[in-house]
Amino acid sequence: LxxxxxxxxxxxxxxxxxxxxxxxxxxxxxxxxxxxxxxxxxxxxxxxxxxxxxxxxxxxxxxxxxxxxxxxxxxxxxxxxxxxxxxxxxxxxxVQFHPTAIDVGLDPAPLATEALRGEGARLIDGEGRFLLGQADDADLKPRDIVARAVHAARREGRGADLDARAAIGAEFPHAFPAVFAACMRAGLDPRLSPIPVMAACHYHxxxxxxxxxxxxxxxxxxxxxxxxxxxxxxxxxxxxxxxxxxxxxxxxxxxxxxxxxxxxxxxxxxxxxxxxxxxxxxxxxxxxxxxxxxxxxxxxxxxxxxxxxxxxxxxxxxxxxxxxxxxxxxxxxxxxxxxxxxxxxxxxxxxxxxxxxxxxxxxxxxxxx
Ligand SMILES: Cc1cc2nc3c(=O)[nH]c(=O)nc-3n(C[C@H](O)[C@H](O)[C@H](O)COP(=O)(O)OP(=O)(O)OC[C@H]3O[C@@H](n4cnc5c(N)ncnc54)[C@H](O)[C@@H]3O)c2cc1C
Structure with a gap:
């Protein structure tokens, strides 16, 4: 650009x-x-x-x-x-909806890139249960399928979070500086807590x-x-x-x-x-x-x-x-x-x-x- x-x-x-x-x-x-x-x-x-x-x-x-x-x-x-x-x-x-927009009340919502899941971050609900199942690649399905799983968990009141603590942890600031900065601006440290996510409009x-x-x-x-x-x-x-x-x-x-x-x-x-x-x-x-x-x-x-x-x-x-x-x-x-x-x-x-x-x-x- x-x-x-x-x-x-x-x-x-x-x-x-x-x-x-x-x-x-x-x-x-x-x-x-x-x-x-x-x-x-x-x-x-x-x-x-x-x-x-x-x-x-x-x-x-x-x-x-x-x-x-x-x-x-x-x-x-x-x-x-x-x-x-x-x-x-x-x-x-x-219209495409991205499954992991960070839900911290910002407009537009910052994006938690798919690369986080590529590195092993997992989608969980408020009780810590996997949203799409236990398999290692369960969260790597096409955007529409993952978006519907996130949407359903939120509608059912279970909440949806992207947990990068185990997979990325202390490496977060160096590995994903933009996502890290967006989280920290919202008072959320993704090394210590899961990132609240929602499905959001992303592409036409x-x-x-x-x-x-x-x-x-x-x-x-x-x-x-x-x-x-x-x-x-x-x-x-x-x-x-x-x-x-x-x-x-x-x-x-x-x-x-x-x-x-x-x-x-x-x-x-x-x-x-x-x-x-x-x-x-x-x-x-x-x-x-x-x-x-x-x-x-x-x-x-x-x-x-x-x-x-x-x-x-x-x-x-x-x-x-x-x-x-x-x-x-x-x-x-x-x-x-x-x-x-x-x-x-x-x-x-x-x-x-x-x-x-x-x-x-x-x-x-x-x-x-
Ligand atoms: C967070 C995020 C991450 C993304 N990551 C990637 C990625 O990694 N790889 C990838 O390929 N794509 C990615 N995309 C998609 C990609 O960024 C967009 O599809 C691309 O920027 C579209 O380019 P564009 O020039 O068509 O439109 P835009 O870059 O959206 O520019 C359109 C411009 O038109 C202006 N405009 C609109 N209406 C009017 C009007 N009435 N009068 C005058 N001006 C107007 C807008 O203000 C804007 O400046 C991402 C999108 C988002 C939101």
Missing amino acids: SAVVAAVRAEKRIEVWDDGRLKALTQDADGRVVGAVIARGPNGHLVEITATAVVLATGGAGGLFAATTTPSALKGEGMALAALAGTEILDPEF MGGIAADADGRTTTPGLYAVGECAATGVHGANRLASNSLLEAAAFGRRAGRAAAGEMGGGRPLPVQIAPDLPADALAELREAMTAHAGVVRTAEGLATLIALIDRLEAAHGPAASLLAARLIAQAALDRRESRGGHYRADHPETAVEAAHTRVRLARPAALEAAE
């Missing part, structure tokens, strides 16, 4: 706005994306940019969940704004449908990194390959976007309102409760009713649309697959199928025709 930042800063033709927030994508009468509206500075004054291509790299959607390991600024807004431009959204229900496999060059279904619009759904992560990303995807596909998308030409006059576009802080907090709690590790039709319907209510009260915020895309697709997928687990449909369908969502064409484009 520091190498990329240094290269960008050194390139005179790249202008960096640290204070910008994407509010809308602009389109010409043919539907081609021809720019973006950015809110800048503390007052959020709107600036419209025109461009031959727009590349979205807005990350995941962890900020839509109360329990998350990602920064709260990541609210799926790029996905929502792409959807509003009529772009195909792929498998938005595929779904998102803006994009091909191997980052091209979306909307001309002029590209998506790379976690906001894109290239399909490479299926329904359950394997650890440590999202940065690889971002680098490989980002390079290809940059080259393809640089070759774009043309585009007509941008049509006027609707600017989505922001969700007030208390409404966002309510949404995040409901997303973790109903679109989290374990989902049911009943819970997802409750969540969608809340999204309806918040939208009626506060307008069509991009974060609400992102939450709706995830919740509706999770309701419609009546099976369990990877990170998406339906307690009322625990089986995996024999035939794997994608969810493809495409919203109606924007009103401004309809009017222009």
Whole structure:
């Protein structure tokens, strides 16, 4: 990351706005994306940019969940704004939950890396019983299975802890300095006590449908990194390959976007309102409760009713649309697959199928025709 930042800063033709927030994508009468509206500075004054291509790299959607390991600024807004431009959204229900976020009341929750379990740290409940059984490799199952075990232990009131005392002990500060520092900041010494853990939103496999060059279904619009759904992560990303995807596909998308030409006059576009802080907090709690590790039709319907209510009260915020895309697709997928687990449909369908969502064409484009 520091190498990329240094290269960008050194390139005179790249202008960096640290204070910008994407509010809308602009389109010409043919539907081609021809720019973006950015809110800048503390007052959020709107600036419209025109461009031959727009590349979205807005990350995941962890900020839509109360329990998350990602920064709260990541609210799926790029996905929502792409959807509003009529772009195909792929498998938005595929969200990954990490089993060992450290539960010390921080937002985002610090991560107790899987490498701790690789070194022999064990998941136990409050009584010291193994959560996933006694075998040495019992805790090394895929993320969704371990996340459900942690989630179940907490729901049953047994608690869930990662015990690194025997396996790592005094080596902790040298072997895992970042995790050690996070624990110590919260007043917890992992050499002496087990680390309280919870399952938390960690990665969005779904998102803006994009091909191997980052091209979306909307001309002029590209998506790379976690906001894109290239399909490479299926329904359950394997650890440590999202940065690889971002680098490989980002390079290809940059080259393809640089070759774009043309585009007509941008049509006027609707600017989505922001969700007030208390409404966002309510949404995040409901997303973790109903679109989290374990989902049911009943819970997802409750969540969608809340999204309806918040939208009626506060307008069509991009974060609400992102939450709706995830919740509706999770309701419609009546099976369990990877990170998406339906307690009322625990089986995996024999035939794997994608969810493809495409919203109606924007009103401004309809009017222009
Ligand atoms: C704790 C943790 C550990 C991880 N460890 C690994 C690992 O070891 N290996 C690995 O491969 N992956 C790991 N991941 C996943 C990986 O970090 C992410 O998938 C990756 O950083 C995504 O990169 P990105 O550039 O797509 O998005 P991000 O790095 O999330 O950047 C997105 C940017 O877009 C900005 N943004 C969002 N919305 C808007 C908007 N409306 N307007 C303007 N800007 C906006 C955000 O503020 C942010 O700066 C980890 C993730 C977490 C949370």
